Each structure stands twice: as C-alpha cells, then as structure tokens.
Amino acid sequence: MGEVARADRDSATRRQLTQLVCRRAPSVSIVHRRRIMLTVQDSERLVAGVWADLATAYGIVADFPGPDARADVVLSGPNLARTAFAIKRFTRPVQPSAARRLAAVAADSGKSDVRLLVIAPGASPEARRVAEEVGVSLITVQEGTQTEGFLCTVAGVVRLESPTQSPAQVRARGRVPWGTYAVAFTLLEGSVRDQSELAARAGIGRPRVSQVLTQLGEFVVHSNAEWAVRDPRALAAWLVERYPKEPLLATTWATLEPPVRAAETASRRLDEIGVRHAVSGEVAADRIAPWARPATAWIWVAAPADLQPAGLTPAPADAATLTLAVSEDPHLLSSARPAADGMPQLPGWRVWVDLVHQGRDDAADALADGLVAGRIR
Incomplete structure (x- = not known):
C-alpha cells in the first residue's frame, strides 16, 4: 500500500460512513419531473452520501428508528437533539409551492413525532424561506459541493452552513x-x-x-x-x-459514568453496531501504565456513531467526558490490539502521541517512562 492522497482518504471515509448508515436504505418518496430521471450515481449521492456529508462536516449522526417506526431516519449530534425524520427526495430544485404542499401533507399524516426532511439538488431562496416557515427541513446537495440547509428539530432549527477553512486546512491539501x-x-x-x-x-x-x-x-x-x-x-x-493533530471529525459526549466505564460502555455499543474502534487517550494510558484517575476518554472510530442508546448524551467539547474521533490515517485502526478484557486499544506510542497532542502531559510522561523502561509496549 503506497501513500494515500487526501482525495483517496476522503473517499475511503465516505465509504465507511455509507456502510454504517445505509444497511437499509430509507423508504424515500421520489418526485420525478418531465424527462428528469435519477441516475444510480445521483441516487447514491442523495440517499447515502448525504449522511456521510452530515457526519464529516457537522458531526451529525444518522441512526435507524427501528423496524416499527414511522420515520425513515433519526438524526442527532452535539448541537442537534435526537429527532426522527420522514424523507422526501426531489430530483430538481425545490420550489415554494412544493414546500407548502409537503407541509400540508405532513400535517395530515398524523405523525406528530416525525418531522419532514426534503433532500434535493437545490432550492430557491423563497423556497428555503417558506420551508423553514412551515417547519419543513431542507437539505441541498450536489456533486462537488458540501451539504447545506437546515433541520427543523424538536428543539428548534439547526442550520447547516459550510465552515470557513482555516489557513492550516488550506495548507493541508496534498499527500x-x-x-x-x-x-x-x-x-x-x-x-x-x-x-x-x-x-x-x-x-x-x-x-x-x-x-x-x-x-x-x-x-x-x-x-x-x-x-x-x-x-x-x-x-x-x-x-x-x-503526525497530524486534528481528527477528520470528532463528536463529543457526556455521561455520569467515570471515563473508564464510559469507554467500556461506548466500546460495547460500537461492537453492537459493527463500528471498528480503538481506545486511546488517558483511559488507554492508564490501562497500559497505571498512573492516575483518567479525566476523559478518547476513542478512535471508523465512522461516527450514535451513543445515546448506550446512555451517553451529546455535549459541547468543554463539557464532554468522551470523544469519538474519525482519523484520516488509514493505518491507525489496523494497529489496534485487544486488551486483556477484549476492548481494542492503540499501541503505547500511538497513545502517547495522542496524549501530547491533547495536552495531557502528566499521563504522557508516565506512559513514556514505562515505554522507555521496556516494561510495556
């Protein structure tokens, strides 16, 4: 395997995300216009690719509502209350009249606990205004552009806007x-x-x-x-x-459990839904070379996952006790090994690099001393 270009890494991550959230394609309704047919590529982009975009760009995780639910998908994230959505998909830009019509249909459906989400290649400014006014969520997505729009959730409107790239991100282009x-x-x-x-x-x-x-x-x-x-x-x-400090994506979570227990709980949840992962940070350091009580937990994952079914709550970074992070490193998760209790864990020096990057100097020093002394690896 040679060096991996950024485009290849993004593509691989998108495939991982798509596999996670698209084991069952949502039962969407497709509006066909005259002589406009959806290609296979467009279908994949509008049905599956949008979830990958939401995860990588905004930290919003898609989950299945269950076989008996009346929704197609459940979305949640650090700033997004867990909300169930029924999906309508358009093959052409949404017009104001369509937004009003869909709002009326949703009101007559009797699904008061399920919000309507429209996915389309575009929408006029007036259509966006009308959709938000009537409570219809709208996401626009086209090949080569980032997913944008807004979600009308149980706790208010969450806007999806392209973040401004920092100079460091611009310089990071390339291999x-x-x-x-x-x-x-x-x-x-x-x-x-x-x-x-x-x-x-x-x-x-x-x-x-x-x-x-x-x-x-x-x-x-x-x-x-x-x-x-x-x-x-x-x-x-x-x-x-x-070694790059920043993950491709990180979602942050809070729980009343201590970090070690929280990492174990999250690991079980990730095993249940089939997401590859490895524990790092203070929890891994303490398991490798016991030094102190960990204050936070850090888990690298192949794709974002919803931890709410396991009892964790999305939280801002300054209030979080556990982080799920997606790395661009194609070798990171392959280097993980199961610990004595079976929970996958990164090797010692990879954990040390994470600790230094996270500013956890005390844990890093204790771990390095043990690694250099040859007591552990």
Whole structure:
C-alpha cells in the first residue's frame, strides 16, 4: 500500500460512513419531473452520501428508528437533539409551492413525532424561506459541493452552513506520508527481523519500507539481523511534531459514568453496531501504565456513531467526558490490539502521541517512562 492522497482518504471515509448508515436504505418518496430521471450515481449521492456529508462536516449522526417506526431516519449530534425524520427526495430544485404542499401533507399524516426532511439538488431562496416557515427541513446537495440547509428539530432549527477553512486546512491539501508514520510507529512497538516483516506489520509495500528506512536513517539501526529504533524518545518526538493533530471529525459526549466505564460502555455499543474502534487517550494510558484517575476518554472510530442508546448524551467539547474521533490515517485502526478484557486499544506510542497532542502531559510522561523502561509496549 503506497501513500494515500487526501482525495483517496476522503473517499475511503465516505465509504465507511455509507456502510454504517445505509444497511437499509430509507423508504424515500421520489418526485420525478418531465424527462428528469435519477441516475444510480445521483441516487447514491442523495440517499447515502448525504449522511456521510452530515457526519464529516457537522458531526451529525444518522441512526435507524427501528423496524416499527414511522420515520425513515433519526438524526442527532452535539448541537442537534435526537429527532426522527420522514424523507422526501426531489430530483430538481425545490420550489415554494412544493414546500407548502409537503407541509400540508405532513400535517395530515398524523405523525406528530416525525418531522419532514426534503433532500434535493437545490432550492430557491423563497423556497428555503417558506420551508423553514412551515417547519419543513431542507437539505441541498450536489456533486462537488458540501451539504447545506437546515433541520427543523424538536428543539428548534439547526442550520447547516459550510465552515470557513482555516489557513492550516488550506495548507493541508496534498499527500500526507501515512506510510512513513506507520513504519515509525511499528518500529517503536519493537524490533523486526527484516523489511518484509516490517512491511506486513506496518501495512505498506516492501519497496516503500526501504524508502522509509532510508528517510528514518538517524532514528533506526540494523544489527543482529534486526531493525530497531536507536532512541525511542527521539523518534517519538519526531512523530509528535509531524503526525497530524486534528481528527477528520470528532463528536463529543457526556455521561455520569467515570471515563473508564464510559469507554467500556461506548466500546460495547460500537461492537453492537459493527463500528471498528480503538481506545486511546488517558483511559488507554492508564490501562497500559497505571498512573492516575483518567479525566476523559478518547476513542478512535471508523465512522461516527450514535451513543445515546448506550446512555451517553451529546455535549459541547468543554463539557464532554468522551470523544469519538474519525482519523484520516488509514493505518491507525489496523494497529489496534485487544486488551486483556477484549476492548481494542492503540499501541503505547500511538497513545502517547495522542496524549501530547491533547495536552495531557502528566499521563504522557508516565506512559513514556514505562515505554522507555521496556516494561510495556
């Protein structure tokens, strides 16, 4: 596996999100206009791709309302109260008259606990105004543009607007050497016999391993027929300066349970719905090298998930005790290993990098001391 370009990573993440929320396609109603037919690609974009967009751009998670529910989907997020929606899909931009007609139909349906959500390729300004006025949620999505609109929820209107990119985000375009980081993290876990073993463990191609070892020359040594790290702290410091700090997406949650229990509860929920994940942060550090009582929990996931059925509540970051984060690193979750109780957990040095990036210095220092002393990995 070679280096992964940003476009490829975004595409892979979108596929993971689509697989999560589209095990059963919502029973949408399609309005066909004269000579306008929905292509397979458009259908996938408007039915499945929109959930991936909502998750990656706004942290809004789609969930199934259950086989007996009268809704098509349930949406929730840190700033979005859990709300059930029935979906109507248009193949052409929505007009004001359509918004009024749909509101009347929804009012006559008797589904007072289910809101109406319209998904369309566009809408006129007047149609947007009318839709919001009558309480019809409206999402517009086109290929190559970000999903926008608003959701009329049980607690008010939530607006979906494209965030302004920061200079750091603009500079981040292009390739990130994930394969290089994978090799470095793998070597920190322990010595390897040869480059073939290193390639298999890191999850990249053998030719690329040779290039990376040359790049990491000052940090690695080849002796006694093994490849090993000269100074783990030096290589770890090199990684913490270069490895991307920000996740692709993070949703934050609160619970009355202590962080360790919260991580266990969340892990069980993620297992139930089939979402790959790995525990990191203070909870993982304490499990690897006990040092103090963790104050927060951090779990890397393949795709966002709704933790409300497990008793957690969406919360702003400053009030949250648990974070679910989606990484752009294609090797991160593959590096996870089950702990003694079966809960998947990142290797020690990956946990250490997360702790430093999160400003959890006390936990990071205690973990690094144990890792360097060779007591743990």
